[in-house]
Every structure is written in structure tokens, then in C-alpha cells.
Amino acid sequence: MRTRRLLLVTLSLCLTITVAGGRRRRAVGPGTPPVPGPCAVTGLPNFFYSTDGGAHWSGNAETPTTGGTWGFVVFQGEPETLVTVAGHTVLDSSDGGCTWTARHTITEDIHHTLHLVAGPPGRVFLWTEEFVLRYDRGVVIPIPIPEAIGGLGVDPGNGEHVRTLGLAGGVVRESFDGGMAWQLGGGSAGGHINSAAFDPSDFRHILAGVQNIGIRISQDGGKSWTSGAQAQVVCNMSFVTTRPDMVWVALPSGSSQAFIQRSTDGGAHLDPVAAVAGVENHVCLEVLVNPHDVNAAIVPFGGDFHLFDAVQKSVTVTNCCGGRQDRIAYSPTNPSRLYLYSARR
Numbered sequence: 001m002r003t004r005r006l007l008l009v010t011l012s013l014c015l016t017i018t019v020a021g022g023r024r025r026r027a028v029g030p031g032t033p034p035v036p037g038p039c040a041v042t043g044l045p046n047f048f049y050s051t052d053g054g055a056h057w058s059g060n061a062e063t064p065t066t067g068g069t070w071g072f073v074v075f076q077g078e079p080e081t082l083v084t085v086a087g088h089t090v091l092d093s094s095d096g097g098c099t100w101t102a103r104h105t106i107t108e109d110i111h112h113t114l115h116l117v118a119g120p121p122g123r124v125f126l127w128t129e130e131f132v133l134r135y136d137r138g139v140v141i142p143i144p145i146p147e148a149i150g151g152l153g154v155d156p157g158n159g160e161h162v163r164t165l166g167l168a169g170g171v172v173r174e175s176f177d178g179g180m181a182w183q184l185g186g187g188s189a190g191g192h193i194n195s196a197a198f199d200p201s202d203f204r205h206i207l208a209g210v211q212n213i214g215i216r217i218s219q220d221g222g223k224s225w226t227s228g229a230q231a232q233v234v235c236n237m238s239f240v241t242t243r244p245d246m247v248w249v250a251l252p253s254g255s256s257q258a259f260i261q262r263s264t265d266g267g268a269h270l271d272p273v274a275a276v277a278g279v280e281n282h283v284c285l286e287v288l289v290n291p292h293d294v295n296a297a298i299v300p301f302g303g304d305f306h307l308f309d310a311v312q313k314s315v316t317v318t319n320c321c322g323g324r325q326d327r328i329a330y331s332p333t334n335p336s337r338l339y340l341y342s343a344r345r
Contacts, residue, residue, distance in 0.1 A: 039058065039095075039098035039099070040059035040060060041058055041060040041061060041062065041097060041098060041099075041100070042061045042062065042098070042099055042100065043062070043091065043093075043099055043100030043101060043102070044060075044062065044084070044086060044091055044093075044097075044100035045060065045062035045063060045064055045065045045067070046060070046062075046064055046065060046067070046069075046341055046342055046343045046344070047060060047069075047084075047097060047100070047339070047341055048060060048339075048340045048341075048342060049096060049097040049098075049337070049338065049339050049340070050337065050338045050339075050340070051336060051337055052336055053335065053336040053338065054338050058097075058098075064343070064344040065343065065344065066344050067086055067087050067343060068086070068087070068324070068326045068327075068341070068343055069084050069085065069086045069087075069326055069327050069341045070084070070085040070086075070113070070114040070115075070116060071084065071085070071115075071116050071327050071329070072084045072116070072327060072329035072339055072341075073116045073117075073118040073124050074118075074329055074330070074331055074332055074339070075118060075121040075122070075332075076118070076121065076156070076332045076333075077120070077121040078121045079096075079331045079332055079333045079334060079337070080093075080094060080095060081093070081094050081121065081122075082096075082097055082329070082339065083116065083118075083124045083135055084100075084116075084341075085106070085114055085116065085126060088105055088107075088110065089102050089104070089105055089106070090102070090103045090104040090105075090106065090126070090133075090135060090140050091103060092135075092138060096337070097339055101138070103135070103138045103139070103140055104133075104135075104140035106126075106133065108130070108131045110128060111128070111129075111130065112128045112129045112130065113128065114126060114127070114128050115127050115128070115152070117152055117153065117154055118154070119154035119155070119156065119159035120156065120157070120158070120159045122136060122137045122159075123135065123136055123154070123159040123178075125143070125152055125154055125162065125179070126140075127149065127152045129148045129149060129150065129167055130148060131145070132144075132145050132149070132152065132179060134178060143178075143179035143180070144179075144180070144182075145164065145179075145182070146173060146182050147166045147167070147168070147171075147173075148167040148168065149164045149165060149166060149167055149193075150166065150167040150170070150192070150193025150194065150195070150196060151164065151193055151195065151196025151198075151206075151208065152164050152165075152196075153196070153197075153198030153203065153206070154198075155203040156200055156203065157203075159178065160175075160177055160178045161174065161175070161176055161203070162174065162175045162178065162179050163175075163185060163198065163203070163206070163221065163222065164182075165189060165196050165206075165208055165222070166188075167192065167193055168192060169188050169189075169190075169191065169192075170188045170189030170190055170191060170192075170193050170208055170210060170216070171184070171186075171187075171188045171189075172184070172185040172187065172188075172189075172206075172218075172222030172223075173185050174186075174221070185221060185222055185223075186218070186220070186221055186223040186224075187222065187223055187224060187225065188225075189208035189210055189216045189218070189222070190208075190210050190213060190216055190225060191210040191211050191212065191213055192210065192211035193208055193209065193210060193211075194209040194210070194211055194233050194234050194235065195208075195209035195234050195235060195236045195237055196208050196209065196237070197236075197238060197247065198239075199239055199244045200239055200244070201241070201244045202244065203221070204218070204219060204220055204221040205217075205218070205219055205244065205266070206218045206221070206222055207228070207237055207247065207266075207267045208225070209231075209233070209234025209235070209236075209237060210234075211232075211233065212232055213227075213230070214227070214228060214229050214230035214231040214232075214234065215227075215228035215229045215230075215231070215234060215237070215249075215263075215267040215268075215270075216228060217266065217267050217268070228263075228266075228268045228269075229249075229263065229267060229268060229269050229270040231251055231255070231270075232252075232255060233251065233252050233255065233284075234249060234250075234251065235249075235250040235251060235252055235284035235285065235286075236249075236250050236286055236287060237249050237250075237267070237287075238287050238288070238289045238297075239289075240289055240291075240294045241289075241291050241332070242294065243294050244266065245263075245264060245265060245266045246262065246263065246264055246294050247262065247263040247266065247267050248260070248261075248262050248287045248289050248297045249261045249262065249263060249267075249270055249287070250284060250285050250286065250287045250299070252281070252282045252283065252284055253275070253276070253279040253280065253281055253282065253283045253284075254279075254280075254281030254282060254283075255282075256272060257272065257275060258272030258273055258274050258275050258313070259272075259275050259276075260272075260273050260274055260275060260276070260285075260287060260297070260299060260308055261273055262297075262310050271310075272313075273308050273309075273310050274308055274313055274314060275315075276299055276301050276315065277315075278302070279301060285299050285300075285301055286299065286300065287299055287308075288300070288327075288328060288329075290330060291330055291332055292330065292335040294310075295309060295310040295311045296308065296309060296310070297310075300325060300326060300327065300328075303324035303325055304317050304318060304325055305317075305318045305325045305328065306318075324343045324344070325340070325341075325342055326342065326343050327340070327341040328340050328341075
């Protein structure tokens with residue numbers, strides 16, 4: 001309960017908070033005005049960090065922009081090291097977000113969502129359906145893929161071991177040299193892949209969201225598959241790192257009354273949590289799981305954060321400082337350390 005209270009109170013961020021249609025109130029946060037921290041952020045506009053769970057936020061020395069970010073990786077073994085992609089630029093920070101350095105410009109057209117997948121500290125894979133890049137301590141190189149992909153996972157204990165699911169048929173391929181060469185690694189998940197999730201505690205455990213079927217489950221690295229929860233489309237799935245039986249799932253808006261759902265049995269069944277109000281039908285939203293609270297997750301939408309509580313089946317809507325709340329990330333080891341990307345509207 002203490003962790004959930006920390007989330008709901010301090011993650012009011014900067015925030016104007018609306019709870020189930022209730023009253024609004026203002027709190028202190030980035031841009032209203034900035035609260036001095038250990039440093040003012042340089043190298044990445046719109047980025048702020050907090051060392052006290054969101055009660056106060058750093059300043060940012062850069063001119064705010066209207067651009068967005070695709071998300072953050074915070075390394076499990078190096079919680080002060082972050083990697084992000086802002087627009088087409090890959091950046092990293094080794095001092096907890098104080099200073100950012102641009103490392104690479106993505107020349108490929110980004111037609112689909114760009115995903116960031118962390119391996120062991122120092123390695124990140126950046127992938128869309130059409131291309132894959134590999135980040136290694138500031139060096140970014142292209143990775144050949146044999147087909148368009150619908151999911152990519154990295155063995156947390158071996159950054160050379162990578163698995164993909166083919167977009168069209170869900171065929172599993174794997175690499176043992178960091179993605180430079182590929183071989184068949186298993187059977188097919190059974191159809192077009194809308195999403196995939198790889199268990200951070202067991203790389204053999206894979207969930208695939210298959211078009212018109214639902215969740216398919218493999219416990220042996222994709223060699224065999226069993227049926228899980230049924231759904232026409234599974235937009236995205238995220239394991240809770242400390243509880244691999246728990247998986248947060250986003251279905252398309254309008255596909256159910258509560259299209260943000262959670263599984264407590266590894267994807268076999270889904271339990272509705274709540275919905276984001278005001279979303280048009282057939283929109284896929286991303287679920288960001290809180291690694292310090294199995295019952296809490298965040299869905300960014302419309303420039304706001306929607307904080308979900310799976311126990312209360314409630315949503316708290318947060319907004320801040322005239323900026324869009326695009327992304328938030330947690331330190332994997334310190335629940336008081338948070339990272340926020342807040343672009344100008």
C-alpha cells in the first residue's frame with residue numbers, strides 16, 4: 001500500500017490532477033517554475049528528473065520544443081545510465097539524466113512505433129517492423145533482419161542472444177551473435193503479430209498477440225505454443241518484472257468497456273481494469289508498468305498521464321505545466337527516482 005500511495009501522491013508530478021471527474025489542483029513541477037535539483041538538464045529539451053518520487057523536479061537548460069520521444073531505457077545494473085530516441089536522434093546519459101549526448105541520427109524513415117528493448121547494461125535494440133538498430137555504449141549500428149518483425153526480445157543474461165517474431169506469420173528466429181546472423185528458433189505463433197512480450201525472468205517464456213486469435217503462449221522459446229486469452233487485437237503487453245505471472249495488456253479502444261486489462265496467470269485470462277475516457281474507437285495505447293508496484297501502470301494519451309490502479313479498478317488523470325506528458329520512466333532500483341518527458345503543447 002505504501003508504494004501505491006507514493007505513486008498516486010508524488011506522481012501528481014507537476015500536476016493538475018483530475019480523479020474520476022473530481023476537482024483539480026495544482027502542484028509544483030517542471031516549468032512552474034523549475035525547482036533546483038542537482039543539475040539543470042542539458043542536451044535534451046523537455047526532459048526532467050526527480051529524486052524524491054515526483055515531489056520536485058529538475059530544471060532544464062534547453063529551450064522547450066514540440067518534439068516527442070519514443071521512450072527510455074534505464075539499465076537494471078546501471079540505474080544512472082539512460083538511453084532514449086527523440087525524433088530520429090539516439091541519445092544517452094550516464095549521470096541520471098543531467099547531461100545528454102547525441103550518439104546517432106536514424107536515417108531510415110520511421111513509419112511505425114519505434115521500440116527500445118534493453119539487454120544487459122550497455123546494450124539496447126531499437127526496432128520497428130521494418131528495421132533494427134543496436135546500441136552499444138554509444139555506438140549504434142544497423143542489424144540485418146530476414147523479414148518484417150512483430151516483436152523482439154533480448155536475453156537479459158546474454159545480450160548476444162536475441163529472438164524475433166515474424167510480423168506476417170509469427171515465426172520465431174533467433175541470433176547468438178547480437179543480431180548479425182539469424183536462424184529458425186521455433187515454430188509459428190499462428191498468424192499476424194500485433195504485439196509480443198518476453199518474460200524478463202525467463203527468456204523462454206514468450207507471449208504473442210495474434211490477429212483475430214488473441215494471446216498465444218510459449219514456454220520453450222517459441223518451439224510450441226498454447227492458447228491464452230482471446231481477443232481480436234492485442235495492442236501491447238508488458239510483464240511485471242517482479243511477477244512474471246502478471247501481465248498488463250492494452251486492447252484497442254472500443255473493443256471492451258475496460259480496454260486496459262491485466263492477467264495474473266501469464267496471459268491465460270484477462271481481467272478488465274479500466275478505460276481511458278475520450279479515446280476514439282480502434283486506437284492502440286501503450287501501457288507503462290510501474291516496476292515497484294504490481295498493481296500500478298500508466299497510459300499516456302492526449303498529453304496526459306492516466307494512472308491505473310488494478311486493485312481499485314480506477315484511473316487518475318494527470319496534466320502538467322502546459323506541456324504534453326509523453327513518457328515517464330522509473331529507476332529499476334529506486335522508486336524515488338523518476339524521469340519525465342514533457343513536450344510543449
